[in-house]
Amino acid sequence: MNNNHIKPFVVTIDGPAGSGKGTISKLVSQTLDFHYLDSGAIYRIIAFEAKTKNLITNQITQILELIDGLNIQFSDEKTFLYGKDITDLIRSELIGKFASEIAKNELIRGRILGLQKSFFKSPGLVADGRDMGTVVFPEAKVKIFLTASIEERVNRRYKQLILKENNVNLTDLFERIKFRDESDTNRKISPLKAAEDAFLIKTDNLSIKQSFEKVMEIIRSKENKIK
Numbered sequence: 001m002n003n004n005h006i007k008p009f010v011v012t013i014d015g016p017a018g019s020g021k022g023t024i025s026k027l028v029s030q031t032l033d034f035h036y037l038d039s040g041a042i043y044r045i046i047a048f049e050a051k052t053k054n055l056i057t058n059q060i061t062q063i064l065e066l067i068d069g070l071n072i073q074f075s076d077e078k079t080f081l082y083g084k085d086i087t088d089l090i091r092s093e094l095i096g097k098f099a100s101e102i103a104k105n106e107l108i109r110g111r112i113l114g115l116q117k118s119f120f121k122s123p124g125l126v127a128d129g130r131d132m133g134t135v136v137f138p139e140a141k142v143k144i145f146l147t148a149s150i151e152e153r154v155n156r157r158y159k160q161l162i163l164k165e166n167n168v169n170l171t172d173l174f175e176r177i178k179f180r181d182e183s184d185t186n187r188k189i190s191p192l193k194a195a196e197d198a199f200l201i202k203t204d205n206l207s208i209k210q211s212f213e214k215v216m217e218i219i220r221s222k223e224n225k226i227k
């Protein structure tokens with residue numbers, strides 16, 4: 001898409017694990033030819049590196065130091081840390097849980113704010129996460145909040161994980177996602193919640209294509225130069 005005619009803007013897509021925000025955000029960013037920020041991946045990378053260094057969640061000073069030294073690259077849907085492809089390594093629910101614990105800390109969240117904001121460049125950005133519309137990009141032109149029932153989200157996540165790991169237990173996965181939902185929703189700092197000006201989309205009965213089309217409709221309603 002040729003975007004020379006529009007003023008760069010941000011689309012935020014927040015929601016809980018398995019709501020479809022990653023898939024939809026990627027599709028939207030490709031369609032608009034916008035940059036893409038997977039903010040959850042940043043928390044996962046920090047968790048992965050902290051685990052590699054045998055740190056525990058309350059070793060905040062060490063985790064902050066680790067963040068300052070991180071060399072992350074996102075390219076062609078892959079995530080590299082110090083040049084090593086860690087795309088699949090950061091996707092486990094174990095790393096997700098550790099990421100969620102680390103993400104409760106205000107200092108850690110503050111430390112990566114600049115990194116997250118740096119993704120906003122011309123011609124625009126699609127940012128997905130938990131607090132993109134509320135904290136990181138409160139000025140975003142379009143804010144979406146995707147939800148789905150926990151059963152639906154667990155099933156979706158199961159299908160993703162089973163492609164990469166052979167021993168995924170559905171009951172375990174349900175408990176882990178439920179725990180992560182509660183922890184992300186109830187934390188004091190930047191909890192998972194829809195911005196007041198966000199559009200809510202429930203994706204239970206929608207295909208990826210239908211959810212994507214709903215999001216594009218909302219974007220077009222906010223920026224009529226997008227066809």
Ligand code: C5P
Nearest residue numbers: 017039040041043099100103129130131
């Ligand atoms: O989106 P994803 O499941 O990869 O995120 C992993 C964890 O990172 C979440 O459970 C959440 O605790 C944290 N996170 C966050 N804020 C964001 C994105 C992710 O706290 N903007």
